Amino acid sequence: MSSIREVARRCGVSVATVSRVFNMPEVVSQQTRQLVLDMAAEIGYLPNESARTLATKKSNMVGLVWDTDHRRPGWRHPFLQDILVALKSALSAHGLHLLMLAPDQNAGPDSRQRFLRAVHRHNVDGVVIIDNGSRDPAVLALADAEVPCVALDLRFTGPTCTYITSDNAGGGRQAAQHLIELGHRHIATITGPMPTWPAVQRLDGFRSALVSSGITLADDDVVAGDWYLDSGYTAMKQLISRAPRATAVFAAGDEMAVGALRAAHEAGLRVPDDIAIIGFDDIEVAALVPPGLTTIAQDKTGIGTAAAEAIMTMLQGTAAQPEPTILPTDLIVRGST
Amino acid sequence: MSSIREVARRCGVSVATVSRVFNMPEVVSQQTRQLVLDMAAEIGYLPNESARTLATKKSNMVGLVWDTDHRRPGWRHPFLQDILVALKSALSAHGLHLLMLAPDQNAGPDSRQRFLRAVHRHNVDGVVIIDNGSRDPAVLALADAEVPCVALDLRFTGPTCTYITSDNAGGGRQAAQHLIELGHRHIATITGPMPTWPAVQRLDGFRSALVSSGITLADDDVVAGDWYLDSGYTAMKQLISRAPRATAVFAAGDEMAVGALRAAHEAGLRVPDDIAIIGFDDIEVAALVPPGLTTIAQDKTGIGTAAAEAIMTMLQGTAAQPEPTILPTDLIVRGST
DNA sequence: CTGAAAGCGCTTACAG
C-alpha cells in the first residue's frame, strides 16, 4: 500500500497538503488539488483508516450489538435481514461501516463490560442495539457510557441514547379494531413474553381498544407465549379448550400466530369461520401459510433506516439526542380473519 | 481512555513492558506482569485497536461482503441469520470481529474496486463473501487481491481463496433417490437460475441419479426459476399443464417449492397423492406449510462455522490455502412426498 | 527480563 508520504513525494508537496486534499479540499488550490488527486488515483493511494482513527478519534464505524446473550443461542430475530439491509445501506451512504461487536474476550462471559470494552477498543463512533428481549446487563451498560446508542424495540434512555420502535400500542389497537369491525365480541390474545416492552405495549393497545368498544378481555383469554411458534401452538390449544370459546384471537407475533393457526387446524376448526386469527409483524411466512395470515405489519425497512438516521444525527453532535422514533404499523388483511 | 503510557507511568515501567504483558506475557517476569495486569484492571486500560493495527498491520477484523449488488435490492438470503450467528461466534472465540463492508464511496458504484478499496482502507485481515448469485465484478476482484477470502456457494479460487458449499450435487441425488424409492418414474424439476453454480450442481446430481435408475428428465420437465417463491409458482403451473403430468417435482430451493405447493393446491391437486414435491435448503417455512415440505437440508450452522475456520487457517498463514469444504446435505421427510 | 527509540500513516494547530 502506498502511503500519503509516497504521493506527497511524487507531487513535490507536503503530506499535510495531501491530507488536506482529502479532508478539506476547499482549502487547497485547484491546481495542487488536481495534481494530488491524479497522482493518488495513479498509484492507487487509499487513506489508512486505522491511522486516521488514531489521529482523529473517529473511526467511521458503528457497532452492531445483536444476538447478545450466550445463554440463548436459539434466539432469532423475525426480520433481521430487512433491518440489516436498510441500516447498512443508509449508513454506507454516509461512509459509515457496521462492525458486528463480539463480546470482549478478556471480560468474563458475564461481565457487564463485555460490549463496552469492545466499543472502546475499536473506537466505534456509535452503536446500534437490536434487542433480543433478554435484558442483558452488558447491553444496558452501554446506556451508561458516553457513546451514542440507538436501540431497536428497547426503551433505551440516557444522555446519548435513543430508540426506534414500531407503534406497538397502536398496532394492538388496529388489531382489536379490525376484529371488532368484523363483528367479534369474544376475543382472546396470545401475548409475547410478559415483561418485555413490545409485548406489554401490544397488549395494552389491544385491550384498550376493546375496552373502548365495551369488550373486556377475560383473564383466561390472555395467554403468554415467547414469540416462537411452539408457544403459539400451545397457547392456542389452551384458548380453544375454553368454553365458551373466543371467536377471534390476536397473536402478538406472527410466528406465534402461525402456531395458533396450526393448533386451530388440528382441532378441526376452520379459520376464519370458526375462529379468526390476526398476527403481528408481517413476516414472510404470513403470506404463505394458508389461508394467509392477517397481520399488523411493521415497517422493517423504516426501522433500519430510522436507526441509521438517529445514529448519524448523534454523530453530527449538533443537537441533543434525537427523540425516539415511533413507526406506524399497517393492517394487512389476508384470509385468516 | 487511559493509554498504555498511563499504566506504564503508574507501574514505573516502560511502555514496552506493558505492551509485552499483553502480547508476549511469557517473556516478562511474573511479578512485573501481575503489577501491570492489576494496574490495567484498576484504571480500566484497554488497548487501542487502531493503534495496534497501525503498528502491526493486523486488524483482527474480517470483512463481510454480502448483499453486494445495488441493482438487485430485493435479494434475500434464505438463511442468512443462521450463517451469521455461526460465523460470528466462531470468529469471536478467536478475538476476530466482523466488519460489514460497504462499497467504497469514492469508487464509482460500478467500480470493480469498490470492495477491494474498503478492504485495504480498513486493513481487514480477510474476507468472507456470501454469494448472491450476481457475479458482481467487484466481488470477483477480491479473488485477484492478496487478501485471504472464503466464499460461500461460489466457486472462488485463487492463491488466497477457498470456498464453502453444501454438496449440491449430492443433495440433488438424494432428492432423486427419495422420489425413486417412493415409486415415481415421471419426475420434473424446477431449477435455480441457470448459470449459477448451486443451480447447476443440484440439477446435475438430480439428473444423474435419475439416469442411474433408467429415468430420463424430459426437456419439458425442466423449468428454471430464480429461487424465489413466485418463480416456483409459475414454473409449477407450467409443469402441471403438461400431459402426461409428472407425479413428482424437485424444486431446487424451498422458496420455490412453497410456490409450487401453492400452484398445486390451486390446481386442485393433492400433495403428495396427486403430485409429490421435494425442496432444497430446509428453511424455517418448510416445516410450517401444510402438508410439511420434504426437503434436502443444508447444514446452515456448519456453513458459517466452516467459513470461520477456513478464514482462520488462512490467517494463521501456515499452510497453503485450505481445501474447499463441501458439507453433506440431509434428507428431511415431511408430508409433501 | 527490561528500556530507549524508531516507526506505523495519518491530522492539525501553528507559522508563514
Add this chain to the structure above:
DNA sequence: CTGAAAGCGCTTACAG
C-alpha cells in the same frame, strides 16, 4: 494556500 513538526497509542528490533 502551504509546510514543518508534534502527536495519536501502540509494537518491535536493538541493546543491555
